[in-house]
Each structure stands twice: as structure tokens, then as C-alpha cells.
Amino acid sequence: MDMQLELTYRAQEIEKLIQRYLPEEKGYQKTILEAxxxxxxxxxxxxxxxxxxxxxxxxxGSSxxxxxxxxxxEMIHTYSLVHDDLPAMDNDEYRRGKKTTHSVYGEAMGILAGDALLNYAYETAATAFSLDTDHVADAKAFQILTKKAGVYGMVGGQTVDVESEGQEISRDKLDFIYRLKTGALIEASMLIGAVxxxxxEEEQQIIEKVAGEVGLAFQIQDDILDVTSTLEVLGKPIGSDKKNHKATYVAFEGIEKAKEEVERLSVDAMDQIASLSEKNPFLIELLRYLIHREK
Amino acid sequence: MDMQLELTYRAQEIEKLIQRYLPEEKGYQKTILEAxxxxxxxxxxxxxxxxxxxxxxxxxGSSxxxxxxxxxxEMIHTYSLVHDDLPAMDNDEYRRGKKTTHSVYGEAMGILAGDALLNYAYETAATAFSLDTDHVADAKAFQILTKKAGVYGMVGGQTVDVESEGQEISRDKLDFIYRLKTGALIEASMLIGAVxxxxxEEEQQIIEKVAGEVGLAFQIQDDILDVTSTLEVLGKPIGSDKKNHKATYVAFEGIEKAKEEVERLSVDAMDQIASLSEKNPFLIELLRYLIHREK
Structure with missing residues (x-):
């Protein structure tokens, strides 16, 4: 399997799906719809x-x-980036080479566009209730999404991350940040797919565990790349964590131990997935890619 | 019925209900839970x-x-105030005589606390699915809440309001702002109660119409009070709309026409409610109070 080609192809399919769910840019609130x-x-x-x-x-699945x-x-992930980029937060003018939302539309609209996207995520998910008459799985998916995105999930992780800036933090708190800030939405993604x-129930538990391990490995790999990659490969400045006095797994444990931990998490996640009677070779490749990616 | 006493009593009951649904202030994310x-x-x-x-x-109802x-x-209403008060929005240091959230906890935490509250509103509403097995009404309530709070509801109204600041706007756009910014959540409140x-279906339509009229009358009454009230009664400076060059119903139509419109909306809303075979005298008093309040 040519992974890069497969990834590009499947991302294009998802792009089409997402576009079908985006709002039309019309009416008095046109500007925020555009944002x-x-x-x-x-x-x-x-x-x-x-x-x-x-x-x-x-x-x-067939729902x-x-x-x-x-x-x-994806709307929830995106709103979190829009608010993360705001002047009072990370104050980023560019993301992936493009102007951030607030630098194009102004700060007030950046706040409101993030709010609108978070709300639109739930508005979109709630359309599921009109697509089928079996509401049990939809209701459970809703509960997972709201929990993992919120103060006991992603937002909780963001908050502790913001509060910890420039401070010494414990290894336990670092794990907490990683588990919630990055891990929670990955857990939600895989768990909702399963639900x-x-x-x-047993399969759902395995999936949640795999997602947690992948999310953590993903974040530690991020720390490793910040030290070992190059500007050309990564597309953003390396060494920024150290420069920003950011507590990272690498800073705590050193680069070798960090690599070992990624490997351990990866092997365990693969073992768990292999223990299921169902198979999806692309999913395994995708998880492996996420963990071992070079940018 | 001593309306003021009844209102105070029932607000206290709701206060207890809300407190039962607030998160415990513990864990690494304690600060945002406090905020x-x-x-x-x-x-x-x-x-x-x-x-x-x-x-x-x-x-x-018995659900x-x-x-x-x-x-x-109430969480959705509150998050909208927290974000409205931010420096990039209305930049308010005080609300109802108390420091605003961002002036106590900082701007980043103000943004995140608003996000967390919006998300927690849906997380809280989603617990309804675990309370009963009939998910049909809950699902419809969810769809109403997400729609009326979002870009085709409250957020849409806020956006156009922010964009129109200091600009000449049409009467039609003013109606749009009033209908969405204030009206949408009032519609959601009453409609979800009915659902x-x-x-x-017919009763739901009547309720939605009543709520729309009450929401609009509420907002026009706000404009009237800004002109006719006193600092002592209102508890905030009067004449602020004119000072801020804010387009209001009073500015468009004059004070007499504004009062007539409040009266017309009020009479129609009361007629609609009276047309239902079900009765709730306190609800009628409450709607009357909202429309004709003096502060």
C-alpha cells in the first residue's frame, strides 16, 4: 500500500464529505459563515x-x-485551533502557511467564528437523529463527543496547558495535558466510529484504549520531532519547545526514553487491534503512520 | 399574585437546580471549573x-x-455573556456589579471558560439520554437547542450586531439582530419546554410564535427603558444607546411607536396563549412581566 497516496485519496473523500456539511455563505450573517x-x-x-x-x-458499520x-x-478540532490562535492565547498570525481566522476577520469575529463552529459541530451531529429512527447509538455518540471535547477532555487539557506555560510542572500533570489536549479527541473519533x-462493549473498550495510546504516542512523537527534525521536513521552526521553556516528554525523560515509549505504545496498540476478530488493514497502517510520522 | 415575590421564589428553586448541574471544582483543571x-x-x-x-x-410535562x-x-446564555464581555468584544470589566469572568481570571481563561460552558451545556443536555428510554423528544430538544444557539440563532445575531456597530443599518437588519440575538434563546426555552x-405540533407552533413576540417586545422594551428610565431604577447608565450611536427600534420609529409595538406584540402573545386549552397563570404573568418590566 502506498500510504501517502492512500492518505491523500482518503483525505480528499473526507474533504468532499465535510464540504457537504459546511454552511452556505448567505444572509446577514454572511461574514461569520465565511469565517x-x-x-x-x-x-x-x-x-x-x-x-x-x-x-x-x-x-x-451501516448507520x-x-x-x-x-x-x-473536524469542526470541533477546527474551532479549537481558531481559539488557540487568538492574540490572548498563542497569538499566531499564520497556521500551515495561511493567515489565521482572526488575522483575516478580526479578533471579535475570531472569537465568534470559533463559538459558531463549536455550536455548529453539535448542530451538525444532531442532524443524525433525523437520519435514522434508532436513536440509542446516536445518543451515546453524542455523550462521548460532548464529554471528550469539554472540560473533562480537550478544553480541560488546553486550560492546564495554558496555565502551565513557563512553569515547572510534574510529569503527572504533563501526562494529564497530553491525554486530554490531544488524546481526548482521538479517543472520541475512534470510539464514536465503534459505537x-x-x-x-468489550470492543469499544479496546478501541478507547488503542486511541488513548495512539494519542499519547502522537504527542510524544511531536516532542521528538521538535528536537530531531529539520525546518525543511517539519515546515515549522524546530527547537521551539526548548526556546519556549515548554515542558515536554523529551525534556523529562530524554530523547532515547521518549523513542522507547513511542515504540512501547505503538506495539501495545497494534497488539490490541490485532486481538479483535474484525480487520481493517488501512486502519492499522493509519495508526502506524500517526505514531511514526516524520512531520 | 405578588409577582416580585413569586419570581424571587421560583428563581431560587432554579438556582438550586442549576447548582446541582455545575461541575465540582477539583483536578488539574480546577481553575477553569472555578471560572x-x-x-x-x-x-x-x-x-x-x-x-x-x-x-x-x-x-x-413529566419527563x-x-x-x-x-x-x-442557562449555561448557553452565560457563555454568551462571558464572551460578549471580552476585551475584543464589548470590553466590560463589570456586569451586574460583579467583575466579569475575564477580569478575574484573565483573557485566555475567559475565552476557554466560555468555550467550556458552551460545551458543558451540551454535555449536560446529553445526560437527558440516560434519564429515560424515549429518546425522540430529547433528540428534538437537542436539535432545537443547537439551532437556536448557533449561527442561525443567537451567534448569528451577535455577529451582525458586532459588525453593525457605529454603522447605519436598515430596519430589516435591526429586526434580524433582535430576532436572533435575544429572541432565539427565548424561543428555544419555551419550545423545548413544550417538546x-x-x-x-400545533401547540409547539403557537409557543414558538409567542416566544418570538415576547423576545422582540423584550428587546424593544430595553430600547425604551434606555431612553425613559433613570440610573437609579435601571442600575446602569441611561441614554447609552444614543451615546454609542446604536441603532435601536426607538431611534427608527420614535418612542410612541415603540411603545405601541410593545403593546401590539404583548396583546397578540396573550391572545395566542389564551387560545390554548391548557392554562398556567404564572406563565402568563411571567410573559407580561418580561414585556412590561421597568428595569
Whole structure:
């Protein structure tokens, strides 16, 4: 399998799906609708909807609800980036080479566009209830999405990350940040895919564990790349964590131990996935790619 | 009925309900949990949950879902105030005599606390699915809440309001702002109360119309009070709309026409409510109070 080609192809498929769920830019609130779509179409690998859809395929799902939920998780990811980039937060003018939402539309519109996208994510996911009459799986997916995106999930992680800036933090707190800030939405993605495909409780537990390990490995790999990569490969300045006095796994444990930990998490995640009777070779490749990526 | 006493009593009941749904302030994300609770407990008349619960009582509802939805609508109202107060928006240091969330916790935490509250509103509403097995009404309530709070509801109105600051706007655009910024959440409150109480489609339509009229009258009354009230009664500076060159109904139509419009909306809303076979005298008093209030 040519992974890069497969990834590009599947990301394009998801791009089409997402575009079908974006709002039309019309009416008095045209500007904010434009700002929402601008941030949603600013690129990105669409990894979260991809993980959701591939986990759903693993369990041979057949619910129409997968599409609105896949679009919704990307909207939540995107709103978090829009607000992260705001002057009072990371104050970033560019992301992936494109102007950030607030630098194009102004700060007030950046705040409102983020709010609108978060709300639109739930508005989109709620359309699932009109697609089928079995609301049980949809309701559970909704509960997972709201929990993992919120103060006990992604927002909780962001908060502690912001508060910890320039401070010494414990290894335990670092784990907490990684688990919530990056891990929670990856867990939501895979778990919702499993729930909508009506995987068993036991299978759901395995998927949540795999997603947690992949999310953590993904974040540690990020720390490693910040030290070992080059500006050319990474597309952003390396060594920025050290410069910003950012607590990272590498700073705590050293580069070798960090690499070992990524390997350990990777092997365990693969073992867990292999223990399932269902198979989806692309999902395995995708997880491996996420963990061992070079940029 | 001593309306002021009744209002105070029922607001206290709702206060207890809301407190049961607020998060515990513990864990690494303690600060943001404190900030969320700080903004939720900063006062307010709890009109939206009250309208929801009284409409629900009108149709003799018996679903347990009313409580999480009542808490959720107040969380959405509160998050919108937290973000409205931010420096990039209205830049308010005080609200109802108390420091605004960002002036206590900092701007980054103000943004995140608002995000967390919006998300927590949906997380709270989603607990309704675990309270009963009939998910149909809950699902419809969810769709109403997400739609009325979002870019085709409250956020849409906020956006156009922000964009129109200091600009000449048409009467049609002013109506749009009023209908969405203030009206949409009032519509959601009453409509969700009706839906959860399993009112008929026809009854739901009447309730939505009443709520729309009350929301509009409420906002026009706001404009009138800004001109006719006194600092002592209103508790905030009067004449601020004119000072801020704010387009208002009064500026468009004059004070007499504005009063007539409030009266027309009020009479029509009361006629509509009276046309229902179900009765809730307190709800009628509450709507009358909202429309004709003096502060």
C-alpha cells in the first residue's frame, strides 16, 4: 500500500464529505459563515474524521449517522485551533502557511467564528437523529463527543496547558495535558466510529484504549520531532519547545526514553487491534503512520 | 399574585437546580471549573430556564429531561455573556456589579471558560439520554437547542450586531439582530419546554410564535427603558444607546411607536396563549412581566 497516496485519496473523500456539511455563505450573517468556512477549508490532514470512519469500517458499520459525526469532529478540532490562535492565547498570525481566522476577520469575529463552529459541530451531529429512527447509538455518540471535547477532555487539557506555560510542572500533570489536549479527541473519533457501527462493549473498550495510546504516542512523537527534525521536513521552526521553556516528554525523560515509549505504545496498540476478530488493514497502517510520522 | 415575590421564589428553586448541574471544582483543571462556576453564579434572573419550566408545566410535562435542559440553556446564555464581555468584544470589566469572568481570571481563561460552558451545556443536555428510554423528544430538544444557539440563532445575531456597530443599518437588519440575538434563546426555552412535555405540533407552533413576540417586545422594551428610565431604577447608565450611536427600534420609529409595538406584540402573545386549552397563570404573568418590566 502506498500510504501517502492512500492518505491523500482518503483525505480528499473526507474533504468532499465535510464540504457537504459546511454552511452556505448567505444572509446577514454572511461574514461569520465565511469565517467558519475559511477556517474549515484551511487545510489539515482530516485525521480525526478519518480515524472515525476507518474504525466504523472495521466494525462494518451501516448507520447514516457516521457522516454528520465525522464532519462534527473536524469542526470541533477546527474551532479549537481558531481559539488557540487568538492574540490572548498563542497569538499566531499564520497556521500551515495561511493567515489565521482572526488575522483575516478580526479578533471579535475570531472569537465568534470559533463559538459558531463549536455550536455548529453539535448542530451538525444532531442532524443524525433525523437520519435514522434508532436513536440509542446516536445518543451515546453524542455523550462521548460532548464529554471528550469539554472540560473533562480537550478544553480541560488546553486550560492546564495554558496555565502551565513557563512553569515547572510534574510529569503527572504533563501526562494529564497530553491525554486530554490531544488524546481526548482521538479517543472520541475512534470510539464514536465503534459505537455507531454497533461494536460490543468489550470492543469499544479496546478501541478507547488503542486511541488513548495512539494519542499519547502522537504527542510524544511531536516532542521528538521538535528536537530531531529539520525546518525543511517539519515546515515549522524546530527547537521551539526548548526556546519556549515548554515542558515536554523529551525534556523529562530524554530523547532515547521518549523513542522507547513511542515504540512501547505503538506495539501495545497494534497488539490490541490485532486481538479483535474484525480487520481493517488501512486502519492499522493509519495508526502506524500517526505514531511514526516524520512531520 | 405578588409577582416580585413569586419570581424571587421560583428563581431560587432554579438556582438550586442549576447548582446541582455545575461541575465540582477539583483536578488539574480546577481553575477553569472555578471560572465556569463563577460566571454561572454571578446572578441573573434565570428567565430562560424559568420560561422553559413554566411552558413545560403548561403542558403538564413529566419527563426527567427538563432539568438538564433547563440547566443547559442557562449555561448557553452565560457563555454568551462571558464572551460578549471580552476585551475584543464589548470590553466590560463589570456586569451586574460583579467583575466579569475575564477580569478575574484573565483573557485566555475567559475565552476557554466560555468555550467550556458552551460545551458543558451540551454535555449536560446529553445526560437527558440516560434519564429515560424515549429518546425522540430529547433528540428534538437537542436539535432545537443547537439551532437556536448557533449561527442561525443567537451567534448569528451577535455577529451582525458586532459588525453593525457605529454603522447605519436598515430596519430589516435591526429586526434580524433582535430576532436572533435575544429572541432565539427565548424561543428555544419555551419550545423545548413544550417538546419535552410532548405538546402537539400545533401547540409547539403557537409557543414558538409567542416566544418570538415576547423576545422582540423584550428587546424593544430595553430600547425604551434606555431612553425613559433613570440610573437609579435601571442600575446602569441611561441614554447609552444614543451615546454609542446604536441603532435601536426607538431611534427608527420614535418612542410612541415603540411603545405601541410593545403593546401590539404583548396583546397578540396573550391572545395566542389564551387560545390554548391548557392554562398556567404564572406563565402568563411571567410573559407580561418580561414585556412590561421597568428595569
Amino acid at each position: 467558519m468556512n475559511y477556517s474549515m477549508l484551511a487545510g489539515g490532514k482530516r485525521l480525526r474524521p478519518m480515524l472515525m470512519i476507518e474504525t466504523y469500517k472495521l466494525f462494518a 447514516k449517522s457516521i457522516e454528520p459525526f465525522a464532519a462534527a469532529i 455507531l457501527a454497533k461494536a460490543t | 465556569m462556576n463563577y460566571s454561572m453564579l454571578a446572578g441573573g434572573k434565570r428567565l430562560r430556564p424559568m420560561l422553559m419550566i413554566e411552558t413545560y408545566k403548561l403542558f403538564a 426527567k429531561s427538563i432539568e438538564p435542559f433547563a440547566a443547559a440553556i 419535552l412535555a410532548k405538546a402537539t
